[in-house]
Amino acid sequence: MMKGNILIVDDNKSILSALDILLSVQYEHVKCLSTPNQIVSEIRQTNYQLVLLDMNFKSGANTGNEGIFWLSEIKEKSPETSVVLMTAYGDVELAVKALKTGATDFILKPWDNSKLLATIQSAIQLSYSRNEVSDLKQKEKELKRVINKDDKFIIGSSPQLMQVLKMVQKVAKTDTNVLITGENGTGKELIAREIHRLSKRNHEMLVSVDMGAITETLFESELFGHEKGAFTDAKEARAGKFEVANKGTLFLDEIGNLSFHLQAKLLAALQNREINRLGSTTPKAIDIRLVCATNKDLPKMVEESLFREDLLYRINTIQIEIPPLRDRGNDILVLADFFLKKYAFKYDKPIPKLNKNTQEKLLKYPWPGNIRELEHAIEKAIILSESNVLKPDDFCLRPINNCKTDIDSLNIEAMEKQLIAKAMDTHPGNVSAAAAELGITRQTLYNKMKKYGLV
Incomplete structure (x- = not known):
């Protein structure tokens, strides 16, 4: 017995009997109806993969209009069900009309048993495939909902915060690139999520990438993906962050930590709106909304030749400064x-x-x-x-007042260095614990320790 539920609808009892005998020995469930009026209630009760439907039910009718009507009803109530239409009239124009309305196939009476069985099996497999696609789409939709769900909230009512949120509301509905700046811990990622939530892309995913945590050797693989065998450990093909974020929002956090030569590769992807997986020569088009964040002074980095000016212009259409x-x-x-x-x-x-x-x-x-x-x-x-x-x-709290420099003139990087040094004193030799206390990733902490000469 093969998998599949089949509903046969024909006003000719000899046809019903012949199809019932032919199909009942091969398929799990076969039901016969002599009138189409019971079709809707039947498909609501049973999950049919296939409906074999006669085109004409009224005596002397040969227009096929009844079959087209009931075909439309079936597809509306059960889109994944395959419908194969049957008629004694070989009308090509009618066949085309039926296929456009949603029929899977079209067979003529009398039929050839082997051809009929092949058509039925193909139609049933198509129905199962449609159900699998429908299930995958539903799971994808639920996954996106879970991923985009954020248990953190933007809290506060100060004028400074209200000004930021007003700017967010203005830019969110557009697809313009946004650069979010501000000190560590001010909530730049929350603002990025709010931009995505208010955007036209909020039914797709927001994909976050910590640029400070990606090593140079893995940069292209992480962002652009790779094909199987592209490098030693590439045992299977994998999509990069750009592909995963397609149709959605890509959030590049700590963009200022990206090395100068890797900035050129990022710029090329943004300008061309396409990427190449490692090991592939076939470009893939990308459609993303780009949001970046940094605690660094990028214009100053441009002056010091540490950040590409053309990349800054590309990511900085709108800048949102988060107040400390x-x-x-x-x-x-x-x-x-x-x-x-x-x-x-x-x-x-x-x-x-x-x-x-x-x-x-x-x-x-x-x-x-x-x-x-x-x-x-x-x-x-x-x-x-x-x-x-x-x-x-x-x-x-940290004894800020004991510092040699007054707080108003204390450089932010100097404060950050002291904070990192204190965390490492609290957790000697344990970078992971220090990173957890500071609320940053282990790789980000290590990068900052190298920057400040603490390693």
């Missing part, structure tokens, strides 16, 4: 309240409150690590505190 947390006033307390609830729930503790002195301490602290540092500070305080009221001493 210290410039957002009471947003600090709003964010603190959010993190208090988040981590109290996570660690199954009562939600603590901040006393007045603690609030003043959080408001006065410059937060060199921005929102990420605030979040980690709140988490640590909740873990270690045994009280429902958090006091200033519950927050182990």
Whole structure:
């Protein structure tokens, strides 16, 4: 017995009997109807892979209009079901009309059994293939929904943040390239996700790439993909980030960390709107919305010949500067309240409150690590505190005031270097733990340690 449910609809009982005898011994389920009026209820009850449908039911009719009507009804109710039409009239024009309406094939009475069986088997396989494609599309849709789901929120109401969000709303509906700038921990990725969420591409994926974590040897493979055998470990073909993001948004984080010679390869892909997988000479067209982010001064890097000017123009159609947390006033307390609830729930503790002195301490602290540092500070305080009221001493913040340089004149990179050095002192020899505390990847931390001569 072969897989497949078949529904036969014909007003000629001799035809029904002959087809029933022929097909019942070969297929799992065969049902015969002598009137088309029961078709809709039948296909709702049973998942049919094939309907063998007569073209004419009224005595003396030979226009095929009834068959075309019921064909349309079947395709509307069950698009994946294959429909093979049967008629005693060999009308080519009618056959073409039936195929355009959605018929899988067209057979003439009387039929040749071997040809009929071959047609039926092909139609059933086509139905199974359509179902597989439909299932894959549904899974892909669900996967995109899960991937695009973001449990993080843009929190705050300061004028500085509202100005940023107003700009986001303006640019999101367009396909223009956006460069997001700002210090580490200010929420650049959240802004990128908000741009994608508000864009026309939000039903497709946003693909994030940490440019600081990609080694030079893997750059082309990661971004452009590779064919099987393109290099030693290429045991199978793989799509790169550009292909995965096709029709969606590609977010290149820490774009300023990309080496100068790799910038040329990125620029070529953006200009040509196509990529070549490693090991392939066939270009693939790409359709992406590009969003980049960096904490570096790219114009200064251009002056120092560290960043290509033409690439900067390409990625910087619109620039959005994210304000540091210290410039957002009471947003600090709003964010603190959010993190208090988040981590109290996570660690199954009562939600603590901040006393007045603690609030003043959080408001006065410059937060060199921005929102990420605030979040980690709140988490640590909740873990270690045994009280429902958090006091200033519950927050182990960096002694910025003890630095030799005044905070207003302290260089951001110098602050970042001190923060990294402190994290490495806290976790000697454990780069992974230090990276986790700083809220960055291990590779990014290692790159920064090399930059500041800490290795």
